[in-house]
Amino acid sequence: MFYAPACAECVAAQAKLRGAAKEAVRDLEWHEVNILDDLDRAVELGVMTLPSIAVDGELVFTSMPTATQLRTALVERNKGSR
Amino acid sequence: MFTIGKLASLTSVSNDTLRYYEDEGLVKPAGKSPAGYRLYDQDSARRIHFIKHAQHCGFTLAEIRELLVLRGRDRACCGDVRKRAIEKKLQIENKIRAMEAMSKALDQLIAECVNEAQPAKECTIIAALERANVSMSMQ
Numbered sequence: 366m367f368y369a370p371a372c373a374e375c376v377a378a379q380a381k382l383r384g385a386a387k388e389a390v391r392d393l394e395w396h397e398v399n400i401l402d403d404l405d406r407a408v409e410l411g412v413m414t415l416p417s418i419a420v421d422g423e424l425v426f427t428s429m430p431t432a433t434q435l436r437t438a439l440v441e442r443n444k445g446s447r
Numbered sequence: 448m449f450t451i452g453k454l455a456s457l458t459s460v461s462n463d464t465l466r467y468y469e470d471e472g473l474v475k476p477a478g479k480s481p482a483g484y485r486l487y488d489q490d491s492a493r494r495i496h497f498i499k500h501a502q503h504c505g506f507t508l509a510e511i512r513e514l515l516v517l518r519g520r521d522r523a524c525c526g527d528v529r530k531r532a533i534e535k536k537l538q539i540e541n542k543i544r545a546m547e548a549m550s551k552a553l554d555q556l557i558a559e560c561v562n563e564a565q566p567a568k569e570c571t572i573i574a575a576l577e578r579a580n581v582s583m584s585m586q
Contacts, residue, residue: 371529400533408540415530 367407367417369400375416378429382418385432389439421446448477448486458495465495471508473498473515504532505539 366382368375383395400407400415410419418426418435425438455462468474469485474494476485494515501511514531517523560571567573 369530369533371526371533373526400537404537404540407537408544411541413537413541414534 366396367398367400367410367412367415367419369415372415374429378416381432382430382435385436386439389436390443393439448488449492450480451476451485451487454487454491454495457492458499460495460499468495468498468508471512473508473512505535506531510535 366375366379368379370376379397383397386395387393398406400412407417410417410422410424412419412424412427414427416426416429417424418430420439420442425442426435430438449457451462451465455465465474469476474487474491477488477491478486480486497515497518498508498511501514502508506514510531514528517527517531556572556575559575
């Protein structure tokens, strides 16, 4: 999840989204990346808005998803990758 | 209070631009003269300078309108503005990457075209662009 400390809604939603992601996929690795610490990585993925969420190197959400939307997207991707 | 002409000369923008800013809801006259002419105050001049600086940083007029709203909102904090500045930087960095890729593509085309005396019809740049058209239309 790409965020910036200046994005209060990103910071507020982190714990909830992290929980939803880990609940959706076992052994999931969740990273919270402060854009200001790794701008190059964000630009490489095409991040232009905050928050943005990439899964396996692909930008999946470019605005704040609900926990359900994130869970559903991860479950679907996980099914497809099996 | 200033007339539109005076404000235009103070801020180095044209009268038409000031009217456009008014249509876009960015600046509005503080009042009207008895003859019905627009009159502006110091705050109008400050807003015009703000708009110009923000444009230099790449913000669009729609984004500047949001910044002006934040500027005047009691509950807004610096983080709200900083988030927008970070997003603008991301957009600019993405554009820079895209332009760098274009520049590299042009480098290649320029390097491949070594015979400048060749007729334009046989030019390798034209041929390469035609091939690119074909491959794009087939996608």
